[in-house]
Amino acid sequence: MTDDIEQVAQRYARYTALGAAVIAGFWHTGYDLTVTVTGWSSFRWPLLAAAAWILYTAVGVVAGLSLSRTSRGPGRILWLAVAALAADVAVIVACRPQDLLGISDWGWGSVGWLGVMLAWNRPRWRTELAAFLAVNAVVMLAAMTVAGTLDRVSVAKYLVVIVGGVTMQLGYTAGCALLRARAEDAVLLARRLTADDAWRESARSIHADRIRRYAAIRDVAESLLQQLADGADPGDPRVREDCTAGAMRLRRLITEREDVPDALVSALRERIDAAERRQVLVTAPPFGENLPALPEGVREDLLRAPVLALDGARSRARVTVSAMSAMVSVAVVADNDDLPVSPVPVREPSGVVVTYQRQGGEVWVNSIWQRP
Numbered sequence: 001m002t003d004d005i006e007q008v009a010q011r012y013a014r015y016t017a018l019g020a021a022v023i024a025g026f027w028h029t030g031y032d033l034t035v036t037v038t039g040w041s042s043f044r045w046p047l048l049a050a051a052a053w054i055l056y057t058a059v060g061v062v063a064g065l066s067l068s069r070t071s072r073g074p075g076r077i078l079w080l081a082v083a084a085l086a087a088d089v090a091v092i093v094a095c096r097p098q099d100l101l102g103i104s105d106w107g108w109g110s111v112g113w114l115g116v117m118l119a120w121n122r123p124r125w126r127t128e129l130a131a132f133l134a135v136n137a138v139v140m141l142a143a144m145t146v147a148g149t150l151d152r153v154s155v156a157k158y159l160v161v162i163v164g165g166v167t168m169q170l171g172y173t174a175g176c177a178l179l180r181a182r183a184e185d186a187v188l189l190a191r192r193l194t195a196d197d198a199w200r201e202s203a204r205s206i207h208a209d210r211i212r213r214y215a216a217i218r219d220v221a222e223s224l225l226q227q228l229a230d231g232a233d234p235g236d237p238r239v240r241e242d243c244t245a246g247a248m249r250l251r252r253l254i255t256e257r258e259d260v261p262d263a264l265v266s267a268l269r270e271r272i273d274a275a276e277r278r279q280v281l282v283t284a285p286p287f288g289e290n291l292p293a294l295p296e297g298v299r300e301d302l303l304r305a306p307v308l309a310l311d312g313a314r315s316r317a318r319v320t321v322s323a324m325s326a327m328v329s330v331a332v333v334a335d336n337d338d339l340p341v342s343p344v345p346v347r348e349p350s351g352v353v354v355t356y357q358r359q360g361g362e363v364w365v366n367s368i369w370q371r372p
Contacts, residue, residue, distance in 0.1 A: 010071075012179050012180055012183040013071040013121065013180050013183070014071045016176035016179060016180065017067040017068075017071040017072070017120055017121065017176075018067060018068065019172075019176070020067065020113070020116050020117050020120055020172065020173070020176070021060075021063070021064040021067050021068075021117060023113060023172070024060055024064075024110075024113035024114060024116070024117055025060065025064070027110050027113055028053075028056060028057065028060060028110060028113075031106060031110065032053060032056070032106045032107075032110055033053065035103050035104060035106045036049055036050060036053050036106070039103065039104045042095075042096070042099060042102075042104050043094045043095060043096075043104060044094060044095060044096045045093070045094045046094065048090050048091075048093060048094040049090070049091055049094035049095075049104075051090060052087040052088075052090035052091045052094065052107060053087075055083060055086065055087040055090070056084065056087040056107070056110075056111070056114065058083075059080050059083050059084045059087070059114055059118075060114060060117065062074060062080060063080065063114065063117035063118050063120075064117065067117060067120060071120075071121060072120060072121040072122060073117060073118045073119050073120040073121065073122050073125070074118065077118040077119065077122075077128065080118055081114075081115065081118055081128075081132055084111050084114040084115065084118070084132075085111065085132075085135060085136060085139060087107060087111065088107035088108050088111045088136060088139060088140075089107075089139060090107070091105055091106060091107030091108075092105060092107065092108070092139070092140070092143045097147040097148075097149070100143060100144060100147050100149055101144075101149065101154055101157045101158065101161075108136060108139065108140040108161070109161050109165050110165075111136055112132070112133050112136060112165050112166065112169040113169060115128075115129050115132035115133055115136070115169070116129065116169050116172065116173050118132070119132065119173075120173070121177070121180070125173070125177070129169075129170070129173060130170075133166050133169065133170070137162050137166075140158065140162070141158065144158060224243055262291050263299060264291065264294070264299045264302065264303065264321075264328070264330075265291065265321070267299075267303055267307075268303065268306075268307075268319065268321065268330070271307050271310050271311065272284055272310070272319060274311070275310055275311070275313060275317060279315075280313045280314070280315060280316060280317055281315060281316040281317070282310075282313075282316075282317050282318070282319060283316075283317070283318040283319070284318070284319040284320075285320060291321075291323045291328060292323065292324075292325055292326065292327075292328065292371070294328065294369070295350065296350075297349070297350040298328075298350045298351070298352060298369050300350075301348040301349075301350045301352035301354075301367065301369070302328060302330050302352055302367045302369055303330060303367070304354075304367075305346075305354045305356075305365045305367055306319070306330045306331065306332040306365050306366075306367055307332075308339055308365075309332040309333075309334045309336050309339050309363055309365040310332050310334055312334065312336040312337075312338050312339055313334035313335060313336050314335045314336070314337075315335055316334070316335055317332060317333065317334035317335075318332070318333045318334075319331070319332050320332075326370060326371035327368065327369065327370045327371070328368070328369050329366060329367065329368045329369075330366075330367045331364070331365065331366040331367075332364075332365050333362055333363070333364045333365075334362065334363060335361050335362050335363075336362075336363050337361060337363075339363050339365070341356035341357070341358050341363060341365075342354075342356050343356075350369070351369060351370070351372065352367055352368065352369045353367070353368050353369075354366070354367045354368075355367075355368075
């Protein structure tokens with residue numbers, strides 16, 4: 001469920017960003033290009049207006065590529081913002097003074113969409129977009145002052161265009177930012193719910209493990225005490241061996257703990273229990289803490305050879321697990337005569353290295369995995 005919600009949040013981020021690029025692109029080709037072509041003769045310097053349109057397009061392409069890759073505006077936008085405002089100024093200069101507020105002067109009304117694309121989803125997008133739109137408004141007001149078109153009608157037209165453009169541009173940007181924020185909140189909530197479910201499952205597993213351990217402790221103690229109560233001779237070697245095996249198993253069951261169940265530890269403990277039921281004396285210091293997350297296939301390769309050595313033990317075995325942040329080692333020493341050993345270390349496909357050594361009637365198997 002968490003993955004699905006994260007994918008939805010990513011789609012929100014991606015497609016709202018592409019929506020800004022689509023709006024700017026259609027506006028620039030549908031209106032700006034049409035006005036430039038149809039009003040070619042009305043410009044004082046039409047080639048300058050055409051150059052401004054091309055510059056606007058170049059800035060838009062750069063911003064659009066950034067949005068398509070990262071769903072965010074370019075990393076460094078200062079010079080791109082200056083270029084966009086330069087296109088606005090070029091269109092103003094290309095127009096005749098009497099057309100300053102006419103349809104030919106398309107730059108100051110549409111350049112704000114470039115600001116939307118440049119500031120999109122950046123850490124300081126509010127400040128950057130507000131500054132861009134403010135500079136654009138000041139540029140046009142300065143041009144009106146120089147041209148002497150500050151009468152009431154001209155100021156009213158100016159305010160209508162500025163307020164209308166800013167409302168659409170800020171409104172779209174703020175609305176999409178709100179959608180992204182709500183999608184991110186949904187992702188965080190899903191992660192918390194998943195973590196809570198994992199914690200509850202872990203608690204149930206820990207509880208079940210404790211019940212199993214307590215039952216095993218009771219069974220071992222009950223079996224030994226029942227033998228003695230039935231008249232077993234404490235001096236009998238077989239009774240003494242049973243008591244020794246029972247004492248070792250009791251010590252292991254009492255000292256082992258598993259606050260965070262680990263699949264490797266659980267599998268190893270199952271094999272230790274099976275060996276003890278065969279009357280094998282197993283020495284196993286407490287283990288199970290600080291085990292790192294293992295890649296797929298590593299756990300099976302770590303356990304395969306040590307478990308074979310443990311399963312074939314005749315009477316005694318020692319099991320140890322060592323772990324660091326980037327290394328896990330599983331070792332077994334057992335009186336196993338049947339396990340085939342390799343004179344050289346064996347490297348498994350997962351990166352686990354297995355080392356064998358035989359001395360007398362015992363075999364030592366050590367599996368080690370190290371993070372690349």
